[in-house]
Amino acid sequence: MRHLFLLLAISLSVSAFAGQLTGEAYIGERFGRIEIRPPAKQWLMLDRESSGDNEFGGPVVDLKALAPLGGVLPSLHVSAFRRVDASVTAAFVLQTSRDAVLQKGGEAGPVDIRTVNGRRIWFFDAQVKQQDKPARLYYVLLEGEKAYFALQTVVPDAAFLATKQGVDELLPKVNY
Numbered sequence: 001m002r003h004l005f006l007l008l009a010i011s012l013s014v015s016a017f018a019g020q021l022t023g024e025a026y027i028g029e030r031f032g033r034i035e036i037r038p039p040a041k042q043w044l045m046l047d048r049e050s051s052g053d054n055e056f057g058g059p060v061v062d063l064k065a066l067a068p069l070g071g072v073l074p075s076l077h078v079s080a081f082r083r084v085d086a087s088v089t090a091a092f093v094l095q096t097s098r099d100a101v102l103q104k105g106g107e108a109g110p111v112d113i114r115t116v117n118g119r120r121i122w123f124f125d126a127q128v129k130q131q132d133k134p135a136r137l138y139y140v141l142l143e144g145e146k147a148y149f150a151l152q153t154v155v156p157d158a159a160f161l162a163t164k165q166g167v168d169e170l171l172p173k174v175n176y
Contacts, residue, residue: 019047019061028060031080032146035175042066043076043170057081060149069166070159076167080147090122093148094141101126101137116171119143125164128154136160138167144176 019028026036030049038045044066048059063076081093098108106128113122122141129135133156140151151174155163 019049021045021047026061031057031060031082031149032144033176034060034078034080034142034144034149036061036063036078036170037173037175038063038170039173042166048078055082056084057147063170065163065166070155070162072155072159072163074153074155074159074163074166076151076153076170079150079152080144081150082147088148090141090143090148093150094122094124097139097141097150098124098126101128105129106137117175121171125160130154130156138164140167140171142174142176149174149176 019026019030024037024040026034026045026047028034028047028049036045042065043063046062046064048061051059057080060078060080062078065073065075067073081088094111098111101108106126108126109124111122111124113120115121120143124139126137126139127134128137135154135156137152137154138160142149142151151167153163153167
């Protein structure tokens with residue numbers, strides 16, 4: 001009986017971290033609230049919050065385009081980095097992400113800032129390799145109340161502009 005109670009407690013604690021897919025929306029709260037309402041029938045969403053075991057950050061949700069963008073069906077991975085103290089800043093998260101690109105032999109472009117829905121977002125793109133072929137990474141950083149949310153996708157060079165446009169059209173539909 002004690003084992004059954006323990007299993008029930010573990011499953012309840014894990015499910016408390018799961019995001020919610022409701023109709024055409026995804027709502028996650030493990031690292032702070034994020035809500036994504038993509039244009040109808042443009043992105044398939046898969047909860048990833050429940051698969052992580054690190055309370056300081058991890059996967060949130062994956063989105064997969066339902067129609068080709070530039071000839072490919074890109075995936076957009078959303079991760080979170082909890083703001084545990086003053087050292088976890090946008091600059092820190094961006095530098096850490098750019099350093100990871102450089103360590104893998106990529107070439108990261110400059111970080112730019114723009115405003116979407118009255119909030120600042122940071123973004124950069126990079127030249128990388130995907131299965132030993134030239135590809136481009138598009139990285140967007142959103143600053144939530146409790147965490148930073150990173151959205152990133154890697155696509156072949158030829159699909160980059162269409163994919164970037166698709167992600168940029170999604171950004172106004174993200175509340176955090």
